Amino acid sequence: MKKLFKCVGVFVLAILFMPIVKAQTVEEVLETKVAKLNSVPLTTEALRGEMGNHLYLTGHYEGYTISVDPSDAYKGTITKNGPDAGEPVEISIEYNFDESVKKVVDKLIKKLGTEEMSFYMTDIEYFNYNVQLSKYYRINENDPLVDEKAPSPGNFSSELRKTLEYSNFDLKVGLGGYAFGLYEGSGGGLVFYYNDTIYGVAPVAVVYRRPVIYIPEDTTDVVKAIKDRLGKYFTVDSVEVAQYMGDDFTITKVKEKIIAEIEEEWTNSHEQTWSNAYGKTKEEYKNEVLAMFTGEGEFGSYINSDKIVDVLYDIEIEGGVPFTVAVLKDDELSSVENKIITNDINSGVELSTDSAIPLDVLIQVAKVTSGDEYDKIVKLLNRTNLEMFDLKLYSGSTGYITKLEDGKFKIKLPIKKELQGKTLKVFYVDENDKIVEYPVTISEDGEYAIFETDHFSIYTLAEATKNPKTGDNIMIYVATLMLSSSYLLTRKLKKN
Numbered sequence: 001m002k003k004l005f006k007c008v009g010v011f012v013l014a015i016l017f018m019p020i021v022k023a024q025t026v027e028e029v030l031e032t033k034v035a036k037l038n039s040v041p042l043t044t045e046a047l048r049g050e051m052g053n054h055l056y057l058t059g060h061y062e063g064y065t066i067s068v069d070p071s072d073a074y075k076g077t078i079t080k081n082g083p084d085a086g087e088p089v090e091i092s093i094e095y096n097f098d099e100s101v102k103k104v105v106d107k108l109i110k111k112l113g114t115e116e117m118s119f120y121m122t123d124i125e126y127f128n129y130n131v132q133l134s135k136y137y138r139i140n141e142n143d144p145l146v147d148e149k150a151p152s153p154g155n156f157s158s159e160l161r162k163t164l165e166y167s168n169f170d171l172k173v174g175l176g177g178y179a180f181g182l183y184e185g186s187g188g189g190l191v192f193y194y195n196d197t198i199y200g201v202a203p204v205a206v207v208y209r210r211p212v213i214y215i216p217e218d219t220t221d222v223v224k225a226i227k228d229r230l231g232k233y234f235t236v237d238s239v240e241v242a243q244y245m246g247d248d249f250t251i252t253k254v255k256e257k258i259i260a261e262i263e264e265e266w267t268n269s270h271e272q273t274w275s276n277a278y279g280k281t282k283e284e285y286k287n288e289v290l291a292m293f294t295g296e297g298e299f300g301s302y303i304n305s306d307k308i309v310d311v312l313y314d315i316e317i318e319g320g321v322p323f324t325v326a327v328l329k330d331d332e333l334s335s336v337e338n339k340i341i342t343n344d345i346n347s348g349v350e351l352s353t354d355s356a357i358p359l360d361v362l363i364q365v366a367k368v369t370s371g372d373e374y375d376k377i378v379k380l381l382n383r384t385n386l387e388m389f390d391l392k393l394y395s396g397s398t399g400y401i402t403k404l405e406d407g408k409f410k411i412k413l414p415i416k417k418e419l420q421g422k423t424l425k426v427f428y429v430d431e432n433d434k435i436v437e438y439p440v441t442i443s444e445d446g447e448y449a450i451f452e453t454d455h456f457s458i459y460t461l462a463e464a465t466k467n468p469k470t471g472d473n474i475m476i477y478v479a480t481l482m483l484s485s486s487y488l489l490t491r492k493l494k495k496n
Contacts, residue, residue: 026063026064026078029064029066029078029091030078033089033090033091033092034091034092034093034094035066035076035078035091035092035093035094036095036096037066037068037093037094037095037096038095038097038196038197039095039097039197039198040097040102040198040199040200041073041074041095063081063082064078065079065081066078066091067079068093073095074092074093074094075090075093076090076091076092076093077089077090077091078091096197098194098195098197098346100346101194101345104167104345105169105192105194105199105200106200108164108165108167108192108202109192109200109201111163112163112190112202114203115203116187116203116206117190117202117204117205117206118205118208119154119157119159119160119205119206119207119208120157120159120207120208120209120210121153121156121157121159121208121209121210122336122338123210123212123213123214123229123333124229124230124233124336124359125156125157125158125338125359126209126210126211126212127230127233127234127315127317127323128156128233128338128358128359129151129153129156129209129359129360130323131317131318131320132151132358132360132397133151133397134320134321135320135397136149136150136151150397151358151360151396151397152171152172152173153186153207154171154172154173154190154205154207155170155359155360155396156359156360157207158339158341158359160205160207161341161342162341165343166341166342166343166350167345168194168342168343168362168364169192169193169194169199169345169362170192170193170362170396171190171192171193172190172191172193173187173188173189173190173191173205173207183210184208184210184211185206185209186206186209187204187205187206187207188204188205189201189202189203189204189205190202190203190204190205194345210302211323211324211326212325212326212328213226213230213313213315213325213326213327213328214229214327214328214329214330214334214336215228215229215327215328215329215330216329216331216334217307217329217330217331219329222309222313222327223241223242223313226239226241226313227239227241229334230315230317232337232356233338233356234317234318234356235318238317238318238319239315239316239317240315240316240317240322241313241314241316242313242314243311243312243313243314244311244312244313244314245314250310250311250312251303251308251309251310251326252310254303254312255303259290263286263290302326302328303326305328307328307329307330308326308327308329309326309327309328309329311327312324312325312326312327313325313327337354338354338359339352339353339354340352340353340354340357340359340361342361342362342363343363344363344364344365346365347365347389347414349363349389349391349411349412349413350363350411350448351363351391351393351409351410351411351412352412353408353410354407355404355406355407356406356407357395357401357404358395358397358398358401360395360396360397361393361395361401362393362394362395362396363391363392363393363394364391364393364394365389365390365392366389366390367388367389367390368388368389368390368458369388373458376429377427377460380429380435381427381429381462381466382466383462383463383466385418385419385422385463386419386460386461386462386463387413387416387419387461388458388459388461389413389458389459389460389461390458391411391457391458391459393456401456402455402456403455403456404454404455408453408454409452409454409456410450410451411450411451411452411453411459412443412448412449412450413426413448413449413450413451413459413461414447415442415446415448415449415461419461419462420446420447421446422463422464423463423464423465424440424449424461424462424463424464425438425439425440425462425463425464426438426440426449426459426460426462427459428453428457428459428460438451438452438453438459439451440461
């Protein structure tokens with residue numbers, strides 16, 4: 001039976017960080033003895049227990065390597081690469097990061113706690129993740145199994161995203177973990193990135209992936225039901241479904257194979273590895289995993305279900321790698337719809353959609369307050385009480401998404417104090433300087449203006465009515481003066 005990942009056997013707790021180096025020359029670093037790294041100083045307490053000293057921060061540029069002292073994140077060395085490297089030069093380290101972002105990360109890490117955390121993907125999230133991941137599989141035999149830029153499973157789990165309040169952090173969690181047949185998991189320190197900067201590491205998080213698809217309980221045509229389920233999120237014509245034809249083509253045979261693999265894997269494992277990582281003997285841990293697979297644990301709860309179809313199926317999407325999955329007839333789970341929500345922690349702008357796009361998307365927001373584009377839009381709209389947002393949507397697996405071919409994005413814009421209580425609209429100025437208006441609804445608490453669009457650009461939240469023009473002000477003044485004069489003249493005539 002095919003496996004998407006080779007079992008690593010133990011979660012990776014040691015993390016190698018590669019922070020971005022601010023635009024400095026080697027000469028500047030060597031002259032000032034100060035390197036400015038675009039990453040927060042992470043302490044060994046950021047990782048769990050005895051594995052905490054496996055923390056490295058390094059920067060690479062212009063043929064040199066900066067190494068940060070793991071015991072003091074503000075000290076390090078810079079060394080020339082190559083055979084004539086010479087002696088390392090001691091330097092000080094400065095870090096460039098947004099304090100407000102760090103506070104949010106610290107709050108979320110505290111919310112997660114210190115114990116190992118488990119999160120899950122839905123069936124649609126599983127397929128979405130693996131379709132994107134398969135684009136990074138090895139091309140040549142000597143290449144790694146997946147490219148280091150491959151999408152992280154943490155970004156595809158709506159359960160994890162919800163726990164983190166849908167904040168738009170790029171979440172990195174190790175690809176290491178289990179991959180026994182129809183049960184997969186990835187674990188490691190959960191790393192929070194924002195604008196390519198590392199802001200913190202939560203203790204071990206595991207994202208479980210169940211290679212299973214859910215269909216209605218009254219299904220008679222399994223292949224059609226699978227296509228119907230996946231057709232909401234992928235092009236139906238790109239989905240190929242067929243019964244799996246391998247030797248272990250039934251659930252019964254899969255369970256037998258999994259148990260045999262677990263026995264072999266743990267028998268050949270090093271006792272010290274399990275003791276260091278989990279404080280248990282390999283036998284104790286093996287028994288726990290076997291119970292998980294054969295009973296009502298993480299795996300057994302669905303593979304032992306009387307709703308499961310005994311035959312396995314191969315599913316190929318968009319011409320990618322085929323996935324061998326189980327099929328479970330469950331009305332509740334087959335009706336679960338995937339909805340994307342992503343919230344920008346700095347601006348408070350939120351995006352949601354149920355459209356068929358990669359599920360690892362993150363909103364990016366920049367407030368526009370000056371510049372030629374700002375001046376042009378203010379002049380065209382003839383409004384001054386406004387707020388301008390440059391909205392982008394980024395997927396770590398496919399890049400920037402600029403427009404939807406089908407569907408809408410719902411956008412929630414926070415209403416600044418000066419606009420609250422006003423009649424509002426959202427405006428977009430296209431490349432021909434044509435103004436497009438979007439009606440808005442106001443949230444119940446009066447703090448958000450909500451509108452829908454199908455593309456990303458600069459949007460302006462402003463009062464629905466224009467500022468009076470100078471000529472309009474004069475006419476209003478003349479009209480007011482004439483009415484006042486008429487009123488006074490009438491009163492005087494009545495007196496006479």
